[in-house]
Amino acid sequence: MKITVTVNGTDYSRVVEPRLLLIHFLRDELRLTGSHWGCDTSNCGACVVWLDETPVKSCTVLAVMADGRRVTTIEGLPRNGALDPVQEAFAACHGLQCGFCTPGMIMTARWLLDQNPDPSTEEIREAISGQVCRCTGYENIVRSVRWAAKHDGRAGDRAGGDGA
Amino acid sequence: MTGAYGPRPRKEDARFIRGQGTFVDDIAVPGMLHGAILRSPLAHARIVSLDVTAALAHPAVVAVLTGDDLAERGMAWMPTVFGDVQAVLATDKVRFQGQEVAFVVATDRYTARDALELIAVDYEPLPPLIDALTALDPGAPVVREDLPGGNRIFDWSAGDKAATDAAFAAADVVVGCDMIYPRSHPAPLETCGAIAEYEAVGGRLTLTVTSQAPHAHRTMYAAITGLPEHKIRIVSPDLGGGFGAKVPVYPGYLCAIAASMATGRPVKWVEDRSENLMSTTFARDYHMHGEIAATADGEILALRARVLADHGAFNAAAQPSKFPAGFFHIFTGSYQTRAAYCEVTGVFTNKAPGGVAYSCSFRITEAVYLVERLTDMLARELGMDPAELRMRNLLRPEQFPYTTPAGWEYDSGDYPRALRLALDMAGYDELRREQAERRARGEYMGIGLSFFTEGVGAGPRSQMDILGLAMSDGADLRVHPTGKAVLAISVQTQGQGHETTFAQLVANELGISPDDVDVVHGDTDRTPFGLGTYGSRSTPVSGAAAVVAATRVRDRARVVAAAMLEVAADDLEWLDGKWRVRGDPDLGFGIAEIARAAHSTLELPAGVEGHLDASAVYNPPNLTFPFGAYICVTDVDPGTGEVRVRRFIAVDDCGVRINPMIVEGQVHRGLADGIGIALMQSIVFDETGNCLSGSLMDYLLPTSLECPSPELGETVTPSPHHPVGAKGIGESATVGSPAAVVNSVVDALAPFGVVHADMPLTPGNVWRAIQGRPVRTDLSLG
Numbered sequence: 001m002k003i004t005v006t007v008n009g010t011d012y013s014r015v016v017e018p019r020l021l022l023i024h025f026l027r028d029e030l031r032l033t034g035s036h037w038g039c040d041t042s043n044c045g046a047c048v049v050w051l052d053e054t055p056v057k058s059c060t061v062l063a064v065m066a067d068g069r070r071v072t073t074i075e076g077l078p079r080n081g082a083l084d085p086v087q088e089a090f091a092a093c094h095g096l097q098c099g100f101c102t103p104g105m106i107m108t109a110r111w112l113l114d115q116n117p118d119p120s121t122e123e124i125r126e127a128i129s130g131q132v133c134r135c136t137g138y139e140n141i142v143r144s145v146r147w148a149a150k151h152d153g154r155a156g157d158r159a160g161g162d163g164a
Numbered sequence: 165m166t167g168a169y170g171p172r173p174r175k176e177d178a179r180f181i182r183g184q185g186t187f188v189d190d191i192a193v194p195g196m197l198h199g200a201i202l203r204s205p206l207a208h209a210r211i212v213s214l215d216v217t218a219a220l221a222h223p224a225v226v227a228v229l230t231g232d233d234l235a236e237r238g239m240a241w242m243p244t245v246f247g248d249v250q251a252v253l254a255t256d257k258v259r260f261q262g263q264e265v266a267f268v269v270a271t272d273r274y275t276a277r278d279a280l281e282l283i284a285v286d287y288e289p290l291p292p293l294i295d296a297l298t299a300l301d302p303g304a305p306v307v308r309e310d311l312p313g314g315n316r317i318f319d320w321s322a323g324d325k326a327a328t329d330a331a332f333a334a335a336d337v338v339v340g341c342d343m344i345y346p347r348s349h350p351a352p353l354e355t356c357g358a359i360a361e362y363e364a365v366g367g368r369l370t371l372t373v374t375s376q377a378p379h380a381h382r383t384m385y386a387a388i389t390g391l392p393e394h395k396i397r398i399v400s401p402d403l404g405g406g407f408g409a410k411v412p413v414y415p416g417y418l419c420a421i422a423a424s425m426a427t428g429r430p431v432k433w434v435e436d437r438s439e440n441l442m443s444t445t446f447a448r449d450y451h452m453h454g455e456i457a458a459t460a461d462g463e464i465l466a467l468r469a470r471v472l473a474d475h476g477a478f479n480a481a482a483q484p485s486k487f488p489a490g491f492f493h494i495f496t497g498s499y500q501t502r503a504a505y506c507e508v509t510g511v512f513t514n515k516a517p518g519g520v521a522y523s524c525s526f527r528i529t530e531a532v533y534l535v536e537r538l539t540d541m542l543a544r545e546l547g548m549d550p551a552e553l554r555m556r557n558l559l560r561p562e563q564f565p566y567t568t569p570a571g572w573e574y575d576s577g578d579y580p581r582a583l584r585l586a587l588d589m590a591g592y593d594e595l596r597r598e599q600a601e602r603r604a605r606g607e608y609m610g611i612g613l614s615f616f617t618e619g620v621g622a623g624p625r626s627q628m629d630i631l632g633l634a635m636s637d638g639a640d641l642r643v644h645p646t647g648k649a650v651l652a653i654s655v656q657t658q659g660q661g662h663e664t665t666f667a668q669l670v671a672n673e674l675g676i677s678p679d680d681v682d683v684v685h686g687d688t689d690r691t692p693f694g695l696g697t698y699g700s701r702s703t704p705v706s707g708a709a710a711v712v713a714a715t716r717v718r719d720r721a722r723v724v725a726a727a728m729l730e731v732a733a734d735d736l737e738w739l740d741g742k743w744r745v746r747g748d749p750d751l752g753f754g755i756a757e758i759a760r761a762a763h764s765t766l767e768l769p770a771g772v773e774g775h776l777d778a779s780a781v782y783n784p785p786n787l788t789f790p791f792g793a794y795i796c797v798t799d800v801d802p803g804t805g806e807v808r809v810r811r812f813i814a815v816d817d818c819g820v821r822i823n824p825m826i827v828e829g830q831v832h833r834g835l836a837d838g839i840g841i842a843l844m845q846s847i848v849f850d851e852t853g854n855c856l857s858g859s860l861m862d863y864l865l866p867t868s869l870e871c872p873s874p875e876l877g878e879t880v881t882p883s884p885h886h887p888v889g890a891k892g893i894g895e896s897a898t899v900g901s902p903a904a905v906v907n908s909v910v911d912a913l914a915p916f917g918v919v920h921a922d923m924p925l926t927p928g929n930v931w932r933a934i935q936g937r938p939v940r941t942d943l944s945l946g
Contacts (some may be wrong), residue, residue, distance in 0.1 A: 017274070028273075033190035034183020036404070038353045039437040043860035046353055074183030083181065091177040094829050098659030099180030100187065100353040100404030125868040132860070134353050134405045135659045137836030138868040140829060 003067035007032065008076025016063050022056075023047040025063035026073060034074035034103045038132070045131025048104035049073045055111045057130075074103035077110065086110045086148040095144030097135030104131055109145045118149050168671035168678050171825035174664040175683075176402075176657075185402040188357045188374055189434045196359065197226055199423055199433040200276035201416055202266040202283050203443065204258035207294065207514040207853020208305060209287035211254060211265070219268055219282035224275040227427050228283070229267040229419060231255035239422055242388045245380075245412050245630055246488075248317075248479035249310075250517060252415040252422075257290065259307055259477035260516050261853050262442035267419040269431055292514040292853040295943060296451060296474035299511035307477055307512040315512045317479050322493035322570045323505035331466035331503045335457035339541045344922040345530045346846040346942045347449040347474070347515070349441050349857075350522040351865060352658070354404020356444055357434030360420035364428060368395045373417055375400040376410040376656050377696025380633060382688050384413050389421060400686040406658030407837075407898075408521030411482040411698045412445050438858045445482070445518030446847055449474040449942070450530045454495075456538040462548050464499050464557045469506040469534055478517035479510070482698065483526045484628040484635065490520055490527030491619055493570040497535035498579050498617045498791060499557040504569040514853045523837060523898035525618050526699055536614040536903035540910065541919055549596075550613050550907070551587055555580060558615065565884075572619060574789045575891075576881045577817070583615060585877050586793035586815040595797060603915060608800040609810075612908025616794075616900035619787040620892035621704025630695060636783045637701075638692030639709035641670060641717055643776035645763040647756025649674065651713070652684040654694020655706040660894055661826045662702060666710050668822050669888070673714035674721075674755045675741020692779065700790075700892030703822065704883075709782035711887040716778035721758040723772050728753060728761050788883045788891035792816040796838075796904040800912040805931030807909055809839055809870065814901070815877035819891035827893050828876055834897020835874050840866040841898075842905035846924045850944045 004013045007030060014029055026032045026049065037059055038046035047058040050072040051065075058071075077084045086109045089095065096102040105128060112119055112127040119127070124145045125138065133141060179185050216228040231253035234240040241249045254265050266283050270276040293305040299315040307315055332338055358373040369391055375381045378398040386393040403410060416433045423431040435444065451472040457465045473489060475481060483490045489508035496504045520526055539557075543550040558579040559566055566574045595611050602609045625634035640652040651670050655662065667681035674681075684690050694706060718738065725743035726733040729751060736743040736752070744752030753761075755776075762768075762776040797811040812835050821827045844864040847857045857863040882889025902923065909925050910918055913934060921933035922941045932938050 019274070024273075027190075028192075031192070032183075033187075034185075036187065036354070037189070038355075038404075039860045041437070041859050041861050043865075044353060044437075078182070087181040090181050091173055094174070094825050096177060096180055096659075097661065097829055097833065098353070098403060098405045099176070099185045102180050103183045106181065121873075129867045129869045132353060132865050132867065134351065134407070134836075134865070135833050136829060137832035137834075137871050137874065139832050139871070139873055142868070142873070 001064050003064055005066045006070045008072060018062065018064055020063040022058040022061040022063045022066055026058060032073050032075050036100055036103065043132065045104045046101050048107045048131065050107060050111065055108050074106060084110060085152045086113065089144040089148035089151065093140050093144040093147050095136065095140045101131060101133045105133065105141055109148065112145065113149055113152055117152065119145065168668045169822050172664060172668065172678065172823055174661045175667065176661060176663045187354055187402050187404050188359065188372055191359060191372060193359060193361060193430040196430040196432055197269045197271060197427060198273040198276045199267055199269050199420055199431050200280055201264050201419065202280045204261060204263040204265055206258060206287055206289055207261045208259060208290040208292040210257045210290060212286040212288050214266065215284040216266060219279040222279045222282060224271045225268060225279045226271065227269040227423055229253065229422055229426065234422055237422055238390065239388060239418055242413060242418055243384065243631065244478055244480035245482045246479050247485060247631060250478035250480055252418045260514050261855050262439065262516060264415040267423060269423045269427060294514060294849050294851055294853050296472055296511055296513050299513055307514055317475055317510035317512060318488045319509050320488045321507040324503055324569065325505045327503040328466050328468055328505035332457045332468065335465050336460035337458045337545055338455060339538060339545050340453065340455035341537065341541060341920050342453050343537060343920060344942055345448045345450040345452065345533055346923050348447045348522055348841055348845050349847055349863060350407035350409035350447060351441065351863065352405030352407055352409050355435045355437060355440040356410060356414055356416065358417045358420045359430055359432045360424035361430040362421065362424040367391065369421060370397045370399065371417065371421060372399040372401060374403055374410045376406045376658060376698050378656055378686060378688050379654055379693045380630060380695050381413055383633060388418060398688045400656050403658040407523050408447065408482065408698050409445055410658065411521065412480055414444055437860060441863050442855045442858045443516050445480065445521045446476065446516055447518065447522035447524055448530060449519060452534050454534045454538050456542050458542055462546050462553050462556050464501055466503040467496050467501055467535060469495055471506065471508040473508055473510040473519065474513050474515065475510050475519050476513060476515040476517040480517035481519040483520045484622055485630060486627060487526065491525065492527040492531045494528055494572055494617065494619055495531035495535050496568050496570065497532060498559060498615045500559055501569055515849060523834060523895035525620055525895045525899050528618055529899040529902065532614065532616040532899055533903045536907060537920065540907045544919060551592060554613060554615050555583060558583060573786060574617060575786055575883050575885060577789065577791050578879060578881050579615065579791060582791060582815045582817055582879050583793040585879060586795050586813050589875055589877050590795045590813045608802055608912040610798040610800060610908035610912025612796045612904045612906065612911055614794045614900050614903035614907060617789055617791045618896050618899055619789050620700035620895065621784050621788045622699050622701055623787055624785060625783045633695060635695045636781050637694030637706040637709050638779065638781045639706060639713040640692050640779045641713040641777065643717055643755060643759045645760050647676060647680065647759045649681045650684060651681055651710055652691040653706050653710060654692050655697040655702040656686050657697065660702065660830065665823050665826055666707065669707055669710050670714045673711060673718055676755050700894040703890050704788045704886060704892045705782055705784050707890060708784065708887050709780045712780035712782060713778045716780065717776055720776060720778065721755055723769065724758050724762045725753045727766055727768050785885050788819065788886055790816065790818040790891040790893060790896050792896055792900050794900050794904040796908040798908040798912055800909060800930065802934055805927035805934065807843055807925055807930060809872050809905065811875065812872050813875045814897060815879065816893065816896055817879040817881050818893035818896065819881060819883045819886065820889040822890060830893045831876055831897045832874055834895065835901050836866050836871045837898040838901025838905055839870055842902040842923050843925050846941065848942060848944050856944055
């Protein structure tokens with residue numbers, strides 16, 4: 001099937017098998033390898049990207065389901081070369097170790113802050129509870145999101161944005 | 165020392181926060197093919213026939229390899245890291261569900277999977293051996309006809325049996341218990357994988373692979389493939405966690421190599437999550453009987469343990485070769501004991517191979533669990549508070565170095581100080597008051613302690629090796645003319661932050677900024693030989709090598725500085741990051757200025773080489789012995805059996821902390837491990853050997869909702885033999901925390917008369933414990 005997906009603001013047209021998963025479309029077809037594959041069962045969330053404005057586990061979305069829609073990945077988060085405050089936060093608060101879950105965590109955290117610029121610890125824990133980190137015990141991820149909330153000059157300005 | 169230690173953001177984070185890490189599956193090589201493994205659906209069966217014709221006929225399939233194909237290359241079997249052999253692709257029979265049977269190579273990853281369905285295998289089922297407790301029964305199915313010993317792998321013991329028996333006979337109180345440390349899996353978020361590139365003309369193999377031990381792997385691949393070692397390059401790029409799971413050589417890696425040799429093209433193989441959980445290395449699986457003997461007033465006299473160790477179908481435990489039960493004989497823990505004796509029997513079963521992995525410090529987690537559970541049981545029996553009993557029996561600071569009854573020499577420690585700090589942080593007395601009030605209201609709150617002593621940094625070359633390779637590590641340090649340095653190391657980070665910590669180690673010795681030190685690792689063509697990262701050995705061994713190399717550079721710099729200043733080297737002293745003239749400290753040079761001079765035309769004294777480089781190989785004189793005191797507070801719902809971890813207080817002493825931020829991160833990780841292992845993570849089998857934990861829907865990993873915000877404390881007792889006084893920290897919390905969680909839950913259930921409950925303390929298992937009807941937690945016996 002021929003599909004056209006807008007990924008990080010750029011249109012990509014490809015002929016794909018109907019069964020191709022979005023995560024493999026992004027990683028193998030477009031070579032956007034920042035989003036990772038970690039399980040097969042939608043448990044780990046290493047593959048979280050945005051479909052339009054909503055975080056999805058891209059191992060559980062077919063590439064054809066993204067036809068005509070916008071996808072934002074970790075590679076599309078910086079704007080004008082500047083890191084998103086959430087990205088800065090993870091480095092500032094030691095919110096990562098091996099880095100494998102990090103892109104998915106950052107995408108969910110950015111979405112959370114867009115919805116809720118000042119989330120409580122409990123709200124942060126709830127938001128990332130569908131994603132697994134094997135390194136941090138989550139504590140420093142929570143601290144990272146709190147740090148980002150404090151340093152976030154971008155909250156609210158992404159709604160309806162182009163994701164680029 | 166010039167102040168490069170301290171919390172410091174990590175160098176490696178810049179790429180990871182941008183999604184620019186390079187993990188094995190992120191790499192695509194031109195012309196690359198994709199491999200997939202056909203695995204056995206049965207735990208024990210003879211292969212009657214194997215037909216790959218239809219798979220080969222698939223237009224996108226390039227090759228199919230079977231055990232017979234590998235046998236022609238002498239690669240059907242490979243040595244394990246513990247000197248056994250393991251089938252790469254089965255030739256005779258399959259010995260566990262998920263075992264590798266055939267390897268398909270196709271032009272894309274989906275087709276490779278499709279073609280697995282086209283392979284026809286006729287299996288003759290054999291009775292499986294699943295319950296390790298029956299492995300030595302007469303008539304038990306034999307897993308390994310290729311070995312003479314039946315299902316018995318080894319019998320091993322440590323300590324003084326006669327003295328221990330005598331101490332038990334004289335004791336006022338003896339408490340004992342059977343306990344299971346269930347099979348677990350490290351489950352790093354990145355599964356295992358490899359890209360093999362064999363270049364036939366030059367006879368060179370490059371293997372990009374998820375390896376915690378690239379150099380040891382290279383030596384093993386040379387032995388298995390017959391390729392000369394200097395023609396093999398192992399590249400271990402960014403690793404998405406390891407925790408011991410990426411120490412062994414796995415059949416998939418060998419299949420990729422053989423397939424690249426067969427096709428002349430690069431071949432990638434990456435396992436899926438089910439393959440990861442079902443076939444790559446498991447951890448634990450110890451069936452233990454422990455006993456503790458004491459006086460009526462709570463003086464611990466002796467410990468005794470009998471263990472049955474389930475090693476699965478091949479003995480692939482990744483540990484020093486003289487220690488078939490790892491370091492389990494550290495099981496006297498942190499206490500004074502007059503005598504101790506343990507015996508361990510290892511057996512084969514029809515399960516995946518492994519046993520030593522998952523941040524266990526070579527079985528110290530099993531040992532800590534045993535002694536800490538027994539200590540709590542003894543406290544219950546004596547009617548003593550478990551904190552008081554521990555305080556009474558902890559080793560005293562003045563007893564170090566301390567030789568244990570089983571022969572370990574602990575290097576340093578102040579145990580009572582750590583326990584007091586943990587009790588103070590927890591508000592222990594207040595917690596006990598709260599517990600009493602809640603119990604009066606019918607609420608079940610638990611307070612669990614554990615005190616652990618770890619032994620990490622393997623190890624002294626006279627005692628510790630893997631496949632005959634001494635457990636030393638190298639470091640090469642080069643300082644460039646502008647004073648910027650590159651350190652190449654033999655260990656491999658899986659998230660521990662080596663690029664930052666090792667830069668700090670070198671910078672501190674040279675008086676330069678950590679920003680000016682780049683750390684090269686994970687490429688055998690660019691780094692010195694060494695045994696790799698596991699058993700918390702990076703800082704104790706490779707970190708020491710880096711410091712020794714930096715010290716050598718500094719010593720060379722002194723000679724160069726003397727030539728620059730036209731004084732004798734003895735007239736210089738290292739002060740505030742510079743070699744300065746004694747008595748005239750304004751006259752001196754730092755490393756950058758000296759480096760430029762060392763590469764310049766400056767005339768150097770006879771016998772002094774130019775440049776500013778040095779190498780070191782570190783042979784640790786002993787392990788380092790970090791320790792800690794943990795307190796876990798839980799609330800248990802007796803109606804559902806659900807356990808909530810309310811608080812986790814962790815005091816760790818890992819000697820000198822190079823980067824405390826990274827140290828705390830390591831502790832956070834291990835505490836989450838402890839919660840997961842104690843409450844939810846276990847690999848369970850049914851009676852026919854089906855693995856019931858083959859996905860993350862069944863093998864439950866803790867999430868942000870199960871893990872509390874940890875409360876961390878620290879004491880610092882430097883290691884007397886490490887060059888900067890550091891000890892390893894990577895596994896302390898994984899080793900120490902499961903016992904605290906279980907002690908807490910059992911404490912909560914004390915009103916029900918529960919004295920022990922086996923992990924995992926799932927709601928069902930807790931509920932059954934409350935009902936007085938515990939079941940085997942490692943098997944699902946329908």
